[in-house]
Amino acid sequence: MIALQHLSKTYRAEGRSVHALRDINLQIPQGQIFGIIGRSGAGKSSLLRSLNLLERPDSGSIRIAGEEITTLDAAGLRALRRRIGMVFQHFNLLSHRNVAGNVRFPLELAGGHTKADIEARVNELLELVGLTEQREQFPSQLSGGQKQRVGIARALATQPQLLLCDEATSALDPETTLTVLQLLLDINRRLGLTIVLITHEMAVVRAICDRVAVIDDGAIVESGPVAEVFLHPRHHATRRIVAEGAYTPLPTLGKQGATSTRLLRLTFLDGATYEPIIADVGQQLDAPINILQGSIGRIKDRPYGQLIIGFDGNAVRARRAFEARGVHVEELTA
Ligand SMILES: Nc1ncnc2c1ncn2[C@@H]1O[C@H](COP(=O)(O)OP(=O)(O)O)[C@@H](O)[C@H]1O
Ligand SMILES: [Mg+2]
Structure with a gap:
């Protein structure tokens, strides 16, 4: 062109x-x-x-x-x-x-x-x-x-x-x-x-x-x-x-179905390990969840994790499903 x-x-x-x-x-x-x-x-x-x-x-x-x-x-x-x-x-x-x-x-x-x-x-x-x-x-x-x-x-x-x-x-x-x-x-x-x-x-x-x-x-x-x-x-x-x-924390965005992709930031504190939760919620909502970015660390002696996920579907239902499992959810918008 x-x-x-x-x-x-x-x-x-x-x-x-x-x-x-x-x-x-x-x-x-x-x-x-x-x-x-x-x-x-x-x-x-x-x-x-x-x-x-x-x-x-x-x-x-x-x-x-x-x-x-x-x-x-x-x-x-x-x-x-x-x-x-x-x-x-x-x-x-x-x-x-x-x-x-x-x-x-x-x-x-x-x-x-x-x-x-x-x-x-x-x-x-x-x-x-x-x-x-x-x-x-x-x-x-x-x-x-x-x-x-x-x-x-x-x-x-x-x-x-x-x-x-x-x-x-x-x-x-x-x-x-x-x-x-x-x-x-x-x-x-x-x-x-x-x-x-x-x-x-x-x-x-x-x-x-x-x-x-x-x-x-x-x-x-x-x-x-x-x-x-x-x-x-x-x-x-x-x-x-x-x-x-190499270490810049910006993910590759999903190339398919991007038009309806919502970006959610999940924050886990203490015991919650996220993989089972992500799989669980994905299954419950019958929608694929893409992990775009993740980090784990400690605040003093409390372990915490943050994930940014891409999600094609109803963000309100996703939020409820995560919150029910003790995960803090925030939708990212500019
Ligand atoms: N209007 C200008 N007059 C003189 N030098 C310029 C002008 N615009 C850019 N330059 C010089 O041209 C080079 C390339 O600039 P630029 O295209 O702005 O680079 P970049 O966008 O990659 O930073 C630089 O050395 C810059 O100082
Ligand atoms: Mg420039």
Whole structure:
């Protein structure tokens, strides 16, 4: 869907020049979640931002759905940008507009929609990202995860075919990260949208990406299916990322049936050992339970455990079943 050939970019500032992208060649298949990983300063943002020409490469070709975009005129560029949504690390919401107002904004800019069309679309988007109840709130009243959900809804407003995410979860805590990644996965499945995300965290790539490319000092040094790249890293930059990311507690999200997956955090204190309980509850509710993340430890001399589970089914019944067995339950939402 996206084909980059011999892409190069040099910044010149204050007599210095920085070679940010060096002869990038990359194919990004349609409908996938494609990760670009690298350390800070590697060139990730420059690469991502060249996909909608927020950053213009000095040379090279960018074809999206067969169309060369580097030669588009102003009208072509505006049309292109409506087909590409973008999500930012620091959300970039309009602080004087409420949630609905932020989501409505790109539709107003695009023009050609009636008020009723816009409201219907905004309602649909807020429903999709789970923010219907927050529609009148202002960004300052939202949590980080909720802000990013607004950012995602806004990015989807003009029904793009491609979503670019620039460190979309880097400002969020691990649990909120999980719920936002789950949302991106749902959107990829439901809408068949291609997602390109850049990150410095292997856990993010491991959680939701199909393929990954490793960028180091402006060059792609390795790319392929995520498991292949991370299990058999060839380049030293990849080895470093794998070594640093090995212990990050972010799970791989279930790739099937994700649209109805609820995330629950279970906390066990003292004697309760969780495996029989999980199996028991799974059987009682006749729904598979996926253990996504777990840790055990001690609070002083009392053993405790925490699990995050993915569960396709009635969360209220699940909560009751766990609580009846002495387990504390919390549903994770952004
Ligand atoms: N507008 C700019 N002017 C000058 N140098 C820049 C500019 N944007 C990025 N750079 C430099 O280009 C390199 C790549 O930056 P960037 O693409 O932001 O990397 P990453 O997103 O991986 O951190 C860095 O050395 C950065 O300092
Ligand atoms: Mg960056």
